[in-house]
Amino acid sequence: MDVAKQGAARVGDDPLNGIEMAEAGSVTVDTHEAHGHEAHHEQSFWSKYVFSTDHKMIAMQYMFTGIVMALIGGYMSYAFRMQLAFPGQSVPGYGVVSQGEYNALVTNHGTIMIFWVAMPMLIAAFGNFLIPLMIGADDMVFPRINRLSYQIFLISAIVLIASFFVPGGGFGGAWTAYPPLSANAQYNLTPLGATFWIVAVALEFVAFLLGGINFITTLMNSRAPGMKMYDIPMVLWMIVIASILFMASVGPLIAGAVMLFMDQVVGTGFFDPNRGGDPILWQHLFWFFGHPEVYVVLLPAMGIVADIICTFARKKLFNYKLILFTVFATGIISFFVWAHHQFVAGIDPRMANVFTVTTLIISIPIAEMLFLYIATLYGGSIQLTTPMLWALAFIAEFLIGGVTGIFLGASGADIYFHDTYFVLAHFHYTFFPIAIIGFYAGITYWFPKMFGRMMNETLGKIHFWGTIIAFNCIFIPLFILGAAGQHRRIYNFQNFPDLAGLQDMRVFATGALIVMLVFQVVFLVNFVVSLIKGKPAGKNPWNANTLEWTTDSPPPHGNWPDGLPNCYRGPYEYSVPGRKEDYWPQNVPPDTAPAE
Amino acid sequence: MLQGIYEFIKSIFEPLGDYFIGSLVPVGSSFAADIDSLIALIAVFVGFWGLLAYIAFFFLIFRFRRKDGQRAKYVTGEEKDLKRWISWPHAAIIVCDVVIVFMAIMVWYNIKQRLPEADATVRIVAQQWAWNFIHPGPDGVLDTEDDIDTFNELHVQEGTLYHYELVSKDVLHDFSVPVFRLKQDAIPGRVMKGWFKPTITGTYDVQCAEMCGVGHGIMGARIIIETPEEHAAWMSQNKGQLASATTR
Numbered sequence: 001m002d003v004a005k006q007g008a009a010r011v012g013d014d015p016l017n018g019i020e021m022a023e024a025g026s027v028t029v030d031t032h033e034a035h036g037h038e039a040h041h042e043q044s045f046w047s048k049y050v051f052s053t054d055h056k057m058i059a060m061q062y063m064f065t066g067i068v069m070a071l072i073g074g075y076m077s078y079a080f081r082m083q084l085a086f087p088g089q090s091v092p093g094y095g096v097v098s099q100g101e102y103n104a105l106v107t108n109h110g111t112i113m114i115f116w117v118a119m120p121m122l123i124a125a126f127g128n129f130l131i132p133l134m135i136g137a138d139d140m141v142f143p144r145i146n147r148l149s150y151q152i153f154l155i156s157a158i159v160l161i162a163s164f165f166v167p168g169g170g171f172g173g174a175w176t177a178y179p180p181l182s183a184n185a186q187y188n189l190t191p192l193g194a195t196f197w198i199v200a201v202a203l204e205f206v207a208f209l210l211g212g213i214n215f216i217t218t219l220m221n222s223r224a225p226g227m228k229m230y231d232i233p234m235v236l237w238m239i240v241i242a243s244i245l246f247m248a249s250v251g252p253l254i255a256g257a258v259m260l261f262m263d264q265v266v267g268t269g270f271f272d273p274n275r276g277g278d279p280i281l282w283q284h285l286f287w288f289f290g291h292p293e294v295y296v297v298l299l300p301a302m303g304i305v306a307d308i309i310c311t312f313a314r315k316k317l318f319n320y321k322l323i324l325f326t327v328f329a330t331g332i333i334s335f336f337v338w339a340h341h342q343f344v345a346g347i348d349p350r351m352a353n354v355f356t357v358t359t360l361i362i363s364i365p366i367a368e369m370l371f372l373y374i375a376t377l378y379g380g381s382i383q384l385t386t387p388m389l390w391a392l393a394f395i396a397e398f399l400i401g402g403v404t405g406i407f408l409g410a411s412g413a414d415i416y417f418h419d420t421y422f423v424l425a426h427f428h429y430t431f432f433p434i435a436i437i438g439f440y441a442g443i444t445y446w447f448p449k450m451f452g453r454m455m456n457e458t459l460g461k462i463h464f465w466g467t468i469i470a471f472n473c474i475f476i477p478l479f480i481l482g483a484a485g486q487h488r489r490i491y492n493f494q495n496f497p498d499l500a501g502l503q504d505m506r507v508f509a510t511g512a513l514i515v516m517l518v519f520q521v522v523f524l525v526n527f528v529v530s531l532i533k534g535k536p537a538g539k540n541p542w543n544a545n546t547l548e549w550t551t552d553s554p555p556p557h558g559n560w561p562d563g564l565p566n567c568y569r570g571p572y573e574y575s576v577p578g579r580k581e582d583y584w585p586q587n588v589p590p591d592t593a594p595a596e
Numbered sequence: 597m598l599q600g601i602y603e604f605i606k607s608i609f610e611p612l613g614d615y616f617i618g619s620l621v622p623v624g625s626s627f628a629a630d631i632d633s634l635i636a637l638i639a640v641f642v643g644f645w646g647l648l649a650y651i652a653f654f655f656l657i658f659r660f661r662r663k664d665g666q667r668a669k670y671v672t673g674e675e676k677d678l679k680r681w682i683s684w685p686h687a688a689i690i691v692c693d694v695v696i697v698f699m700a701i702m703v704w705y706n707i708k709q710r711l712p713e714a715d716a717t718v719r720i721v722a723q724q725w726a727w728n729f730i731h732p733g734p735d736g737v738l739d740t741e742d743d744i745d746t747f748n749e750l751h752v753q754e755g756t757l758y759h760y761e762l763v764s765k766d767v768l769h770d771f772s773v774p775v776f777r778l779k780q781d782a783i784p785g786r787v788m789k790g791w792f793k794p795t796i797t798g799t800y801d802v803q804c805a806e807m808c809g810v811g812h813g814i815m816g817a818r819i820i821i822e823t824p825e826e827h828a829a830w831m832s833q834n835k836g837q838l839a840s841a842t843t844r
Binding site: 028030094099100104172174176178179181184187188189196219273274279281313314315316317318320321322343344345346349350352353357360361363364367368370372374375376377378379380381382383384392395396400403404406407409410412413415416417418419420426480483484485487488489490491492495496497498499566574575576577582 | 616617619620631633634635638639641642643645646649650652653656657660661662663666667668669670671672673674679681682685686689690693696697699700701702703704705707708709724730748766767768770772774775777778779780781783784785786788800801803804805806807808809810811812813814816
């Protein structure tokens with residue numbers, strides 16, 4: 001088999017010969033650029049924390065930048081939800097929200113939560129941290145590209161935040177930035193804000209293109225000897241497929257971003273109908289990227305959940321191959337559904353029929369994936385630890401996000417629901433499980449590996465229930481408001497007589513949001529206290545199988561200083577009959593016990 | 597034939613649609629009930645499967661909680677007798693999807709793809725951040741002397757089938773009338789055509805449902821649906837002052 005040969009080629013030995021392999025592995029470490037060498041030297045603060053090429057440090061950089069951006073995005077949602085609940089009153093901690101500010105807040109809340117929270121936390125942080133550790137490599141294939149990727153990402157975040165402090169204020173044309181509004185300063189009244197926004201988004205894309213190249217190459221080339229394609233942990237498959245989807249879909253939007261930038265700054269007219277341009281063109285470019293993007297952030301979260309469920313149900317993943325095929329199917333179909341965002345946008349009405357069909361087709365593999373996850377619980381020995389609670393909550397909440405999507409994918413129903421709060425509630429039921437629940441699941445699960453200490457379970461559960469209950473209390477009223485015809489991006493519904501009477505539900509949702517934000521303090525406290533005083537974790541606190549649990553917590557520079565591990569089996573061999581322990585790590589050579 | 601099947605399925609779900617959406621927003625156009633019924637149909641289908649998934653999900657969590665001395669089963673999920681737990685719902689979902697697609701396309705076709713013969717035409721001009729409505733006046737024809745221009749106020753007559761010509765002067769807007777279940781983007785440089793037929797009387801919201809700049813939050817108008825007598829009275833009242841207001 002090719003992969004086995006590749007592994008053998010890497011170390012020049014038979015992949016099944018464990019002892020010799022380990023020695024050979026350590027030889028590769030020494031020859032690998034500077035790692036073996038650097039490990040013997042004390043690194044300076046700058047080279048260790050700021051200009052690091054270590055994948056784990058870059059993961060931390062992405063994660064903490066993401067957390068900071070999440071706090072900013074959360075603060076924005078607080079400001080605009082307070083304005084909606086108590087229109088015109090000064091918001092404590094913000095002030096009076098003007099119309100223009102309201103638009104800038106909702107626009108950047110969306111932009112930040114997707115591009116600067118979901119992507120860095122799920123793909124970049126977990127991807128960087130997990131890929132080398134789970135495949136038994138000492139680092140990414142291109143450590144310097146990795147470093148560059150984070151540096152560009154950081155610049156993009158700074159540019160975005162700066163857009164709020166330029167004359168005219170932040171961009172307020174919605175996160176979809178439809179021209180001509182976004183293209184002409186005379187329409188959006190934020191000449192600099194709009195340009196900063198598009199530059200920031202374009203830079204962010206560059207950062208993730210660089211990161212994606214690295215993820216794909218590393219997974220394909222650096223796996224431990226013996227790790228075949230179907231032995232790769234699901235989370236890595238999903239992160240890498242997400243990277244491929246991102247790379248394949250983002251090109252048109254980068255081109256679109258350049259065109260929009262030229263329209264804004266140079267005075268071209270790509271999207272200006274007065275000069276032969278077409279505003280709909282942007283929508284196609286945007287959504288051709290924008291819909292696969294949903295799966296770009298969904299898949300890593302699904303992968304995190306898969307690994308956690310297997311560990312805490314002590315079960316093999318239900319039909320690994322079928323899950324993987326549904327992921328492939330989803331990825332491919334996701335390129336053919338984009339125009340369901342544009343049913344009433346003025347595209348040829350006959351096109352809506354085509355995209356209704358493709359959109360309902362994509363519901364099939366996604367539903368199947370969720371069924372397979374639920375089926376994984378069958379026959380398990382389920383421990384409801386904090387990470388497991390988050391993983392199960394992901395399934396429960398995402399299911400609502402999934403089924404409400406059917407209403408919007410069906411063109412006839414979308415005529416009514418388009419651009420209402422129903423849409424908003426729907427995609428928060430997808431993005432919140434993805435970005436927030438997925439992140440919490442991952443961080444509570446891998447925190448012991450990242451920092452060498454356990455998180456507090458009691459605080460973790462308080463945080464979990466506070467967040468989940470409050471989350472549902474925010475968005476279920478918004479489904480009802482959407483069904484009542486409440487449209488999006490309106491700073492004060494008192495201007496619409498038919499909608500003015502539903503104020504109680506808006507106040508309720510805002511109250512629930514504040515409760516949810518307050519509960520995030522529990523997480524931050526738990527995070528910081530556990531960092532300092534948590535119980536030492538040891539190598540493998542969850543008795544999990546995958547390779548990252550075979551090294552120290554936190555893993556040292558180079559990950560396995562005593563030689564890289566080998567892989568002998570799939571990642572989910574839990575509760576194998578005939579074995580004393582109910583787990584069977586991937587790196588343990590086969591013994592006399594019956595192997596598959 | 598297809599229309600017949602469509603009408604039959606629609607009639608089953610119409611009461612439920614009226615309960616789900618009609619109770620929140622009045623059913624104000626000839627096609628509003630079609631959309632409400634479609635929403636009800638989808639709600640029943642996905643509600644049923646969603647509920648089953650939740651029952652299975654919570655049942656499995658409670659049934660297979662960790663017990664001392666009991667190990668998890670080792671199953672790969674590739675066993676035939678287990679796989680059918682996936683393949684049967686899979687098939688059922690495909691069947692449901694086919695029905696939903698059929699109904700969605702029929703609704704879409706009837707509302708957006710088809711343009712029935714009109715009794716009158718109104719022109720809707722969207723701009724930052726207001727609506728201008730140009731009514732055809734007593735002669736029922738646009739671009740004549742007796743056109744009636746109004747600002748943020750659309751007057752239509754119950755039971756009359758209108759075509760609209762939707763244009764924008766600057767950026768994207770969206771003409772949205774929740775009681776009609778109607779939504780259509782306005783695009784500068786294009787004339788978007790469509791239709792509606794009011795079936796109730798009263799005064800309701802017109803919204804701009806596409807982000808259009810700073811004043812997006814105030815870009816509302818009112819639609820006044822009148823009986824034929826009221827509408828005629830309104831037209832004769834306004835006939836004189838309007839010619840001067842017309843700027844085209």
